Amino acid sequence: MATGAAGAAGAVPAEFVAGFPETLAEISRSCRVLSRAEREGRRALGEQAADSGIALSALIGGHLGAARHAWPTLPGVAGARDAAELRKVGAAVLAALEAGVAALADGHGRAQRHAVRRAAGARKAFVDDLLYGRSDPGRIAEQAEGFGLRLADRHIVAVAAAVGEDPYDETHPMLHRVERELAGRFGDHDALIAPKDGQLVCIATSVQRHVLDAFVKTVAAPRTAVGRAHSGAVGVVRSYEEALSALDLAERLALEPAVLNAADLLVFPVLMRDRAAMSDLVRTVLGPLEDARGGAQPLLDTITAYAASGYVNAEAARRLDLSVRALSYRLERIAALTGFDPDDALQRYTLETAAMGARLLDWPSTPA
Template structure:
């Protein structure tokens, strides 16, 4: 009933014309309510009155304009309530003025005006919120893309001149890193890899965010690995220990940490960490944080795979090519070296008799064309066994 009655009013513009004559007063009242200048509010009041002059719901053109207004508010950094309040406040002010018009509006027509104002307010609020949300998503995506680009640059770049170094320092500040602070990089690798939004990444971020006295930090997945960049020294050792609980549900993970470096040297630190992860994985050192300095010798051995394979072959191929039990000979010398050259210790590990182990060691010396396994032979065999692990990875 109200829609039909108010449709007649819109056609004659009787009520709307009377309200339009009050536009300066309406704008002033709305401006006082929302705390904005009247000249900024007057167009909003005009839009509401224009909508009341047209029958039915708000037209698509008007909804598109409102979505654009919501989008502009988001881009200006205003809360979503700011544009919505202008329209809701306008509805209440228009209603209050309509009730005070003289001569008075007929009650049934006044009720129809109220219903139209409520409906227009709902439509306006929904359109403003939709535009605001869409802009927020776009801004968040753009900010995320910008942040990822900066992180990629930090973890990839090796600045070669002062200008490039200065630019990289400025870029680091955009993601919250202090160019004047030294940082320690931790790299983690898992069987499944890490992607944005993965549960372990969120947990690590939460742990660091609530760390007492925390300094600047960065948590970012990169090429399947997870990089954690921490200001050095990090003030809360307990939070660093808590980080590793984030990986409890992973089938396997490996981690390395480097030495403190300038923020502009993180690219080199990341490349070193990735190489270190390759090494600790081959060494089978899962579930622990390994200092890169402690595997420097291992990484040096693995640096030239062709040369390493040639050296390993020179010492182990004669054993593996033996007519009987080549792998058993390798296992024997490895157990003997691990036991501190104790025949009895190796025998216990292998489940063999001491005489059998002694016989095998004599045979190994003969295959290597040596009278005995002296210090030089022992050092080279230990290096060859380590090189074999670096080439093949840990035993299954």
């Protein structure tokens, strides 16, 4: 009977159906329920099938086919004396079939969850090693191929900041949504999506910038930063650090764009390279604002909003929730105290640069 069951099971190897028709035959005689040991046996077979790459639908189909093939020859069916007895036998066999299929599904799902956790753990370990930048390059390059990355290529790293108090991790629904979206749109692609320190990271080759753009659009995080393209494992680390730096600058400078490109922010590391000179600029240009009524912060905010609005009075006033008249008064106070006129093209550049430096140095909260 096992041979017939295997034939009915189709593509499912006989060992994954073996014993089930015999169990049904015995239950058709006794009308008992499937025992705990028998359920555990099916559960174990479900795990083994998942580990062997057999789909759950095929596994269940194999068991249903085996049951259908065995039904006419089951002792309880063939020996039923009347319709009532046949119904009793049929109910017992169907209950056993239901319990057996449920156990198969449970084992199959359990194996898949274990596989996902193992894969997630391996991915986390690889991403940590890769972005830490201190692991053996040969080993990292070998591991990278298993995740679809060829580190000899030029790569770009994008980092999406977490939303509020909801950090990204291996169980976050956005991770699976992004993976499904990119797989559905691009099929096989040389990109790796993974959580890292509560943020979501995408590593893609420079020639697949469209994949990176799709990642940024799908995540739709309040702020995402994109590093520049660099070659090799060291280049991945560098692009990642550029993206992190861009997120940090955006936080400190209250930059508005939701998507930040590290290439657009190169001026800030240049400005901060000589911290002493930046501190001197802030003290010299903005120091007098501390003598204003209410302190320097409101006037510093005015310089920032005026620059962000393209030096349009009405827009700057709207951003600051002021009347245009009140804004004009503030601009006059800034010019009077600092000696730099915000409406003069050259002098406004000095004010704007000093205001950026103040935010980078956390001035006036922290003395420059």
